[in-house]
Amino acid sequence: MNAKKEQIVNAALHLFVNKGFRQTSIQDIIDMANVAKGTFYNYFKSKNECLMAIMEYVQEKGDKRRVELAIGKKKTDEEVFIHQVAVRMNMNREYNLLSLFESVAFSSDETFNNFMKNQYLLEINWVSKRLCDMYENCTEKNSVDLAIILLSINHHFLHVAKLLNEQVKIEEVIKYSLQRLKLIIKNQPMNEEVFFSPILFQQTNDKSVKEELQNHLNQLLSNVKENEVDSRAEEYIQFLLDELSNENPQLYVMESVSESLKKILDSDRYQEDVRHIIQLFWKWKNH
Template sequence: MNKKKKQIIEAAQTLFIKKGFSATPIQDILEAANVSKGTFYNYFSSKTECLMAILSFIKEEVIHDRHQLALGKSSSDKEVFVKQIAARFHIDKKHNLMALFASLASSDTAHQELKEFLNQQYLEEVTWMAERICDVFGAKKQKHAYDDAVTCFGTIHLTSKILMDINKTEIPIEETIYFALGQIERANLHPPFLQADYFLPYHQIKDAGEQDSKIELQQTLTALNSKVDKLKNDKLTYYHHFLLEQLKSENPNLFLMESVMNSYQNALLHTELEDKRKYIQILYTQFMEEKRENS
C-alpha cells in the first residue's frame, strides 16, 4: 500500500475509534496524518470511502492470516478451520473494531453505499464459512452448508456476548468456536433453508491476481453460453460474445468493454439469468481495477 494512503488510513482509524465516525471531521484526519486536503482526496472521495478502505485493509489481513494458517495443511483439518475462524476475532480485537462499530451505531449510517459495503463483507464471510464447512465435514454438509454457517456464526457471536456479560472473558475464542462447530456436526434432518444460489455473488475470487480474475470472468461467461443463446435475444447474445472475445485477447479494449458491460447488464434484466448480474459485475469490476493498477 502507498505510504501516504496508509498514513491516512491509520490516522482515520484512530480518530474514528476515539471520537466516533460522525464526530471526526476530515480536517482532523489531515492533521493527524500530516497530509494536505488534496492528498486525501487523491485517495478517497469522502470520509465514508476512507472508512471502507479501513475495513478492506482489515479484511485483507484476515484473508492473509487464514491463508498462512492453511499452508501445508489439509483442507479438512478441523484445528486449522478453528484457527482461521479465530483469526477474524483476533484481528478485529487488535484493530478495536468493536469500538469502531459502536461509533457507527450512534452516527448517521444512512449512507446506502456504506450499508451495502458492510452487508457485502458480512455475506462474503458467511459464504467463506459455508465453503470451509464442506471442506472439513465433507460432501454430506453440502446441502446445509449455508444453514450451518449462519448457525455457527450466530452461536459464536451470541455465546461470546454472554461470556462477556457474565465476566468469563478468560475463555479463549477457540473454545467457543469448537462449541459452535459441535452444534452443527450432528446430521441435518430438515431440508436446507438457505440455498447456495442465494450466495453466488459473495464468493471471493481465489488467488486474486489479474490473470485469475480475468479467467474467472471468462469461465463464468463461457458457462452461460448455451443459456444466453437459448434466450434468442440478439443484443444480449452480441454483448455476451463481444465480452468473451475481449477477455480472450491479450490486450482487451477496456473502454469498449466498459460500455458493452453496462449494456450487457441491462440486457440481462428480466431474464432467467438476472440473478447472475451481480456476480458478473463483481468479477468485472475487480478485473478492470487490476488492469488499471497494472497499466
C-alpha cells in the same frame, strides 16, 4: 496499499475508535496523518470511503493470515479451521472494530451499507465452503445454513461473556460451537430442506439473479402442472414470469402475488421451493 494511503488509514482508524466516527472530521484525519488536504482527497472522497478502506485493509490482512495457517495442512484439519475463523474475530478486537461497527450501524450511505453487507456475506460464504471441505454431510445445499448457525453461536456466546465480564478465548468458543454443529451435520439427512439458498450468498449480478429466479419459477410451474395443484398457483407463477420479462415490472404487485403463492403452496412438497423463489425475488428487487 502505499505508505501515504496507509498513513491516512492508520490516523483515521485511531480517531474513529478513540473519538468516534461521527465526531471525527476529515480535517481531524488530515491533521493526525500530517498530510495536505489534497493528498487526502487523492485517495478518498469522504470519511465513509476512508472507513471502507480500513475494512478492506483488515480483510486483506485477515485473508493472508488464513492462507498462512493452511500452508502444509490438510483441509479437513479442524484446528486449522478454528484458528482461521478466529482470525477475523481477533482482528476485530485488535483494531477495536466492534465499537466502530456500532457507531455506523445506522448509516444512510447506501454504498457504505452495501459494502458492509457484502463483507458479511463473504464471511458466511467462506465459512460455508470450509465446512464442506471438512465434512462429508455438509453439501453446497445446506452449507450456508450451517455457516450461519456456527457464526451465530460464536457471536452470542462472546456477547454473553462480555455482558458477564468473563474473559474467554475466542478459539475455545469456536471449538465448542463446532462440536455442537458436528452433531447437527452428522444427524442431518442429505436431502433435508434448507432455509437459505446458497445462491443468495454468491457474488452475482442483476441479470444472473433474474435468470435464476426465472429458472426456479419455470421449474415450479412444471411441477404444479404435473401434480394438478390449485389453478391459481399456475396463474400466479405465470404472472411473475410475465412481469420479469417486462421492462417496468410491477414490483409491489409481484410482492403481493408471491405471498399469495406461498399461502396456496403451503404443503411440504413446495414449501422450500417457494421460500427460495421469494428470497431470490427480494435479492433481485433490492439488487
